Amino acid sequence: MDVIARSRSRLSISMRLVNLILLSRKNNPKYNTNSLCTWSQCRQILRNNQRVTNNQVRYNINKTPYASDINLWDPKKETPPHEGTFLEEVIDGFDILKKNIPVYKQEIIDKFKCDIDIHYEHGDYEYFEQFSIPGRVDKWVVSSDSDTGNGKSTAKLIHSGRNTALFKGHIDKTPVQDGVTERAGFCSIRSPIKTKSFERPISHDWSRYTHICLNVRGDGRNYMLLMHMERYFDINALDMYGYPLYTRGGPYWQFVKIPLSHFLLTFKGRAQTKQWPMNLAKVKSLCIGAGDFGGNFELEIDYIALLRDDTADHSLDFKYELYRKEPSDL
Amino acid sequence: MSWCVLQRLLSRNYNTCLPRKVYRSYSYVSYLFSNNNFYQCDTLKNIYKISNVNLTRKFSTTKTCTQQIKATHSFDEFYTAVEESNASLEDLKIFKFLNLSDNPTERDIQIKRWMFVEAVDLYVEKTTTPQAAGLRRGHIEFLTQALGRMKELGVARDIECYKALIKVFPPDIMVPMTLMQMEFYHYPKQQEKAMELLEQMEDNAVIPDQETRDLLTARFGPKGHVVRRVRKMIYWLRKFQNTNPYKLPHHLPNDPLELALLALKKISVDLENEIKVFNVTEGNLKFFIASAQSPMQCEMIKNHPVGAPMYVEGGFRVWLRDKCQTYFILRADSDSKLFELPTEDKHENLDDFETMFDAEKPKDLTPKPNIHQQEDGTILGMCITENATKDSLISWIRCLQDANPNLSNIPIVFTLRSPEEEKIAIEGDKDINEDIVPAS
Numbered sequence: 001m002d003v004i005a006r007s008r009s010r011l012s013i014s015m016r017l018v019n020l021i022l023l024s025r026k027n028n029p030k031y032n033t034n035s036l037c038t039w040s041q042c043r044q045i046l047r048n049n050q051r052v053t054n055n056q057v058r059y060n061i062n063k064t065p066y067a068s069d070i071n072l073w074d075p076k077k078e079t080p081p082h083e084g085t086f087l088e089e090v091i092d093g094f095d096i097l098k099k100n101i102p103v104y105k106q107e108i109i110d111k112f113k114c115d116i117d118i119h120y121e122h123g124d125y126e127y128f129e130q131f132s133i134p135g136r137v138d139k140w141v142v143s144s145d146s147d148t149g150n151g152k153s154t155a156k157l158i159h160s161g162r163n164t165a166l167f168k169g170h171i172d173k174t175p176v177q178d179g180v181t182e183r184a185g186f187c188s189i190r191s192p193i194k195t196k197s198f199e200r201p202i203s204h205d206w207s208r209y210t211h212i213c214l215n216v217r218g219d220g221r222n223y224m225l226l227m228h229m230e231r232y233f234d235i236n237a238l239d240m241y242g243y244p245l246y247t248r249g250g251p252y253w254q255f256v257k258i259p260l261s262h263f264l265l266t267f268k269g270r271a272q273t274k275q276w277p278m279n280l281a282k283v284k285s286l287c288i289g290a291g292d293f294g295g296n297f298e299l300e301i302d303y304i305a306l307l308r309d310d311t312a313d314h315s316l317d318f319k320y321e322l323y324r325k326e327p328s329d330l
Numbered sequence: 331m332s333w334c335v336l337q338r339l340l341s342r343n344y345n346t347c348l349p350r351k352v353y354r355s356y357s358y359v360s361y362l363f364s365n366n367n368f369y370q371c372d373t374l375k376n377i378y379k380i381s382n383v384n385l386t387r388k389f390s391t392t393k394t395c396t397q398q399i400k401a402t403h404s405f406d407e408f409y410t411a412v413e414e415s416n417a418s419l420e421d422l423k424i425f426k427f428l429n430l431s432d433n434p435t436e437r438d439i440q441i442k443r444w445m446f447v448e449a450v451d452l453y454v455e456k457t458t459t460p461q462a463a464g465l466r467r468g469h470i471e472f473l474t475q476a477l478g479r480m481k482e483l484g485v486a487r488d489i490e491c492y493k494a495l496i497k498v499f500p501p502d503i504m505v506p507m508t509l510m511q512m513e514f515y516h517y518p519k520q521q522e523k524a525m526e527l528l529e530q531m532e533d534n535a536v537i538p539d540q541e542t543r544d545l546l547t548a549r550f551g552p553k554g555h556v557v558r559r560v561r562k563m564i565y566w567l568r569k570f571q572n573t574n575p576y577k578l579p580h581h582l583p584n585d586p587l588e589l590a591l592l593a594l595k596k597i598s599v600d601l602e603n604e605i606k607v608f609n610v611t612e613g614n615l616k617f618f619i620a621s622a623q624s625p626m627q628c629e630m631i632k633n634h635p636v637g638a639p640m641y642v643e644g645g646f647r648v649w650l651r652d653k654c655q656t657y658f659i660l661r662a663d664s665d666s667k668l669f670e671l672p673t674e675d676k677h678e679n680l681d682d683f684e685t686m687f688d689a690e691k692p693k694d695l696t697p698k699p700n701i702h703q704q705e706d707g708t709i710l711g712m713c714i715t716e717n718a719t720k721d722s723l724i725s726w727i728r729c730l731q732d733a734n735p736n737l738s739n740i741p742i743v744f745t746l747r748s749p750e751e752e753k754i755a756i757e758g759d760k761d762i763n764e765d766i767v768p769a770s
Binding site for chain 1: 562569570574575593597650652661701705706709
């Protein structure tokens with residue numbers, strides 16, 4: 001009995017010690033000590049950004065823990081992977097400092113001047129994207145389902161030679177034969193994410209505008225305008241506000257004007273039952289998607305702009321009903 | 331007397347008066363643990379005073395009964411049977427389609443719809459024999475095959491066919507009665523198949539109506555996943571029913587000329603546009619040319635300077651849902667003065683001021699270009715030809731000369747490419763397929 005009691009007391013003392021050591025390290029992002037009781041369960045973040053328990057490191061087990069690692073992705077806890085040695089990283093960092101310190105300085109000056117746009121009038125507009133400016137086309141991100149191996153469609157965004165951009169590609173609707181995938185065929189272009197100094201991402205503030213305007217020349221097919229929202233956790237990553245972009249086709253340019261209140265909440269392209277108006281102050285990026293059809297497509301885009309139009313029914317925050325019914329009646 | 335016959339006889343009464351009252355009088359716990367089959371037998375016996383009837387459920391997917399006679403037939407068997415019988419019997423065909431429409435596309439749709447619905451009905455009738463109906467064995471397989479074949483048979487956008495397919499699910503049997511049934515996805519395969527059917531309806535832009543909803547309610551209960559899905563579809567699809575400003579008819583025509591006319595109608599911006607059809611014979615070939623031109627465009631051709639060339643360009647693509655049309659345009663170079671905006675440099679030069687003696691020339695004002703004048707060219711006509719060859723385009727220009735006599739004085743350059751080809755725009759590089767046609 002005594003032996004057991006002694007060993008227990010020893011264990012408890014050692015546990016306390018370990019905890020103390022861990023607590024002292026708590027602010028170090030290298031160690032994640034939030035939900036731990038023993039040293040062996042403590043997880044380290046390795047160089048390749050992999051979270052492994054101390055026991056695994058000790059016994060050189062390369063398996064990732066399966067149960068304890070399922071948690072929300074937190075952008076603040078995310079640490080970028082190390083590239084090269086400490087010295088190399090510091091040397092690389094000098095370039096970033098050189099570029100970004102004047103930008104940061106200007107930001108602070110602006111903050112002190114308090115020169116914020118509060119006043120807005122009917123007819124205010126802002127170009128979100130003008131493809132006539134050279135170099136803008138390359139900044140957009142093109143993606144299709146062949147990138148992730150979920151399909152075979154391809155797409156690209158190129159200069160059309162007329163100071164406009166051309167979004168063209170081919171959508172293949174045959175799904176990959178992996179036994180799980182049922183449907184395929186999707187391409188999209190996404191606008192670059194807005195950043196301030198030191199490449200910190202910030203969201204677009206569109207709260208002063210009521211409409212989104214596009215000058216496009218399509219091929220008679222329907223596309224989808226999608227808006228990524230600035231949301232904290234990754235479970236909201238696929239929540240997007242969308243509205244179809246109907247194109248006429250033919251040689252004539254087409255001016256499309258869509259009220260921002262018409263955008264509806266979608267998850268993976270499906271309209272949600274519980275709707276909520278879009279927070280216009282927190283728009284991360286705009287996306288133009290092509291799906292729902294097979295074959296070649298071509299969409300020429302001149303510009304994308306935002307407009308405040310008071311003559312339209314701007315008092316409308318959200319076009320769709322927000323009432324709720326009992327879950328049994330849904 | 332088997333279960334299904336009884337159920338057919340009493341279906342209306344069964345549907346209305348069986349569950350509700352009993353449900354309310356039972357306490358929650360007893361409701362939870364009640365044996366469902368026993369409970370049904372009891373009430374039915376009490377209500378209709380029927381004894382010696384076996385009311386156990388035979389309709390199940392989990393238990394396979396090998397001794398029963400199989401009633402599985404594939405959808406194709408039924409469809410070919412219907413096709414053959416109608417091909418041989420002309421009288422039947424006439425008798426069945428008394429109210430056939432004169433429009434060929436509509437008639438085609440009607441016949442296709444009838445064939446499909448007849449094949450499905452045949453299956454349902456065959457499997458309503460006392461032995462097979464209680465099982466309706468293999469109806470999920472039947473539905474899978476029928477859903478897959480719908481696009482080939484040209485009925486994918488027809489709501490009547492979907493309704494016929496819903497009727498294949500046996501009524502009343504699959505309605506959940508207890509809380510446990512409700513909770514644990516009662517008859518999963520059937521519900522999944524019904525969801526797939528609804529998904530296909532959504533993909534083909536078929537909006538379910540009240541009848542669809544009633545049919546599904548009778549089969550899967552009023553609050554199951556399937557009916558909830560239908561309700562969502564009715565809500566959302568109707569919101570976007572009329573949002574497309576370039577709306578097409580629900581069934582597209584098969585005739586190439588009608589398709590061409592639809593495409594030209596969709597493309598054209600000018601409301602005064604006149605769409606003409608020229609039927610041309612060149613040697614052995616006979617083909618049509620659908621051409622769209624407005625009076626404004628005719629006037630612009632009339633005022634076009636004689637020396638400056640015009641271009642026939644194409645083929646470009648326009649899509650009518652999933653059908654593609656190739657069109658060509660007649661284009662002239664745009665007037666660059668129209669699109670020159672007053673630059674800031676002119677205002678900044680302070681020495682270059684104007685006195686009151688100078689002629690008054692407003693700098694900020696520019697003449698507004700009309701609809702056809704765009705920055706990359708002035709569009710003077712559009713056409714869709716049947717075979718989309720260069721010869722057909724030359725004859726298009728000849729046809730246009732009747733309305734526009736000035737065209738014969740203007741040199742016309744043909745810059746043609748197939749719509750699949752990529753046109754790489756490099757400055758100073760000219761197209762390969764350039765031919766100048768001398769004025770005739």
